[in-house]
Amino acid sequence: MTKKTYKVAGMDCASCAMLIESDLEDAGVKARCSYAKQILDVEYDEQIISEQSIKEVVNKSGYTLE
Numbered sequence: 001m002t003k004k005t006y007k008v009a010g011m012d013c014a015s016c017a018m019l020i021e022s023d024l025e026d027a028g029v030k031a032r033c034s035y036a037k038q039i040l041d042v043e044y045d046e047q048i049i050s051e052q053s054i055k056e057v058v059n060k061s062g063y064t065l066e
Contacts, residue, residue: 004051006040007066008033008058016063023061029054040065 011017017033020040024031030043042054055065 001043002046002051003041003043006042008038008040008063009066010063011035011038020058020061020063023057024054027053027057029057 008017008020011020011033014035017035020033021031024042028044028048032041033039040058044054058065
């Protein structure tokens with residue numbers, strides 16, 4: 001399993017963080033997102049999903065990973 005932490009741009013409230021978590025979990029990624037810290041912690045299997053795919057899921061949700 002691969003673990004990474006990203007800065008997230010575009011979150012306005014705690015609901016934004018929950019939306020990101022939900023969308024990533026639907027894609028098979030274990031995610032914890034903090035609105036207060038503006039960060040996203042992910043744990044994923046590179047055999048199942050790529051880092052680029054994770055970024056695309058977040059972008060489709062309306063947010064940007066830095």
